[in-house]
Amino acid sequence: MIADLPYEPLLEILGVFVGAMSGALAAVRKQFDVFGILVLGWAAGLGGGMLRDVLIGAVPPVGISDWRLVVTAVVGALTMYFFHPRLERARRVIVVLDAGALAVFTVVGTIKGLELGTTAIAAVLVGVMTGVGGGVLRDLLTGEVPVVLHHRQLYAVPALLGATLTVFLWERDALDGATITGAVLLIFVLRVLALRFRLTVPGPWRGFPPS
Numbered sequence: 225m226i227a228d229l230p231y232e233p234l235l236e237i238l239g240v241f242v243g244a245m246s247g248a249l250a251a252v253r254k255q256f257d258v259f260g261i262l263v264l265g266w267a268a269g270l271g272g273g274m275l276r277d278v279l280i281g282a283v284p285p286v287g288i289s290d291w292r293l294v295v296t297a298v299v300g301a302l303t304m305y306f307f308h309p310r311l312e313r314a315r316r317v318i319v320v321l322d323a324g325a326l327a328v329f330t331v332v333g334t335i336k337g338l339e340l341g342t343t344a345i346a347a348v349l350v351g352v353m354t355g356v357g358g359g360v361l362r363d364l365l366t367g368e369v370p371v372v373l374h375h376r377q378l379y380a381v382p383a384l385l386g387a388t389l390t391v392f393l394w395e396r397d398a399l400d401g402a403t404i405t406g407a408v409l410l411i412f413v414l415r416v417l418a419l420r421f422r423l424t425v426p427g428p429w430r431g432f433p434p435s
Contacts, residue, residue, distance in 0.1 A: 235331075235332060235404075235408075236273075236293065237293065238324075238328055239269075239324070239325050239328030239332065240270060240273075240293050240296045240297050240300065241297075241299065242322075242324045243268045243269040243270075243272070243297075243358045243359075244269030244270075244296070244297040244300030244301045244304075245300045245301070246268055246321050246322045246359070246362065247265045247266075247267055247268025247362045248264060248268075248301040248302075248305060248308075249308060249318055250264060250362050250366050251263075251264040251265070251366065252304065252308045258305060261304070261305050262298060262302070262305075264301070264362060265297055265300055265302075266294070266298065266301065267358065268325075268361060268362040269296070269297035269300055269301075269325075269358060270294070270297055270358070271287070271357045271360070271362070272354040272355060272356065272358040272361075273285065273286040273354060273357075273358075274357075275354065276353065276354040279353065280337055280340050280342065280350060281340075282340070319416065320416070322359065322415075323412050324412055325358065326355045326359070326379070326411060327355070327382075327383075327410075327412040327415070328408055329354045329357075329358065330352060330355030330383040330386050330387050330390075330411055331390050331407045331411070332354065333350050333351040333354025333387075334347050334348065334354075334386075334387040334391060335347075335351075335390060335394070335404075336354075337350035337351060338390075338391065338394050344391045344395065347387070347390075347391050347394075348388055351390065352383045352387055355383040355386075355387075356372045356379065356380055359372065359379075360372060360373075376424040376425050377419070377423075377425075378415065378418035378424065381425065382410070382412075382414035382415045382418065385411070386408070386411035386414075389407050389410060390407045
């Protein structure tokens with residue numbers, strides 16, 4: 225189980241940090257003040273985990289109960305606040321941050337669902353919602369349609385595949401440090417490749433062409 229892995233807290237801290245940086249950058253681009261940047265960093269870094277905890281009944285949610293993660297989100301947001309002129313120009317850095325947060329949150333969320341005894345399907349759904357939740361909250365708070373719903377990008381699909389792989393490994397008692405890392409890398413690589421090659425999901429069906 226993930227609780228038995230010594231680096232598990234570091235894995236979640238890493239996800240919160242990069243998620244908070246992504247949220248803070250979105251706030252900077254919208255010209256938010258420092259308070260708004262901190263709020264959006266907190267929401268993006270911890271929103272997915274809070275959604276997960278509410279869904280599985282683990283209350284109070286991690287976004288207000290774990291001071292380490294709250295501090296991590298604040299540090300991530302402040303990092304972007306002070307260094308955004310340099311980081312904002314490096315768009316690839318932000319893409320990597322967002323993909324990394326998606327990957328880490330999805331796998332951690334899936335395993336936490338499994339640890340609490342949810343079914344395999346429920347664990348996959350919890351994992352996906354954990355992965356995309358912070359990004360959805362970030363987009364809503366900045367007045368944008370969430371990327372996962374609007375831009376037809378392969379955003380939820382990599383999370384779905386990674387969560388499914390995590391459940392598969394769990395049920396075969398094959399989940400350890402190496403396989404967890406593999407699941408995280410699967411999501412991360414698929415997300416980056418989707419952006420690199422502009423892979424999309426189908427849009428609205430337009431009907432059959434006229435005969």
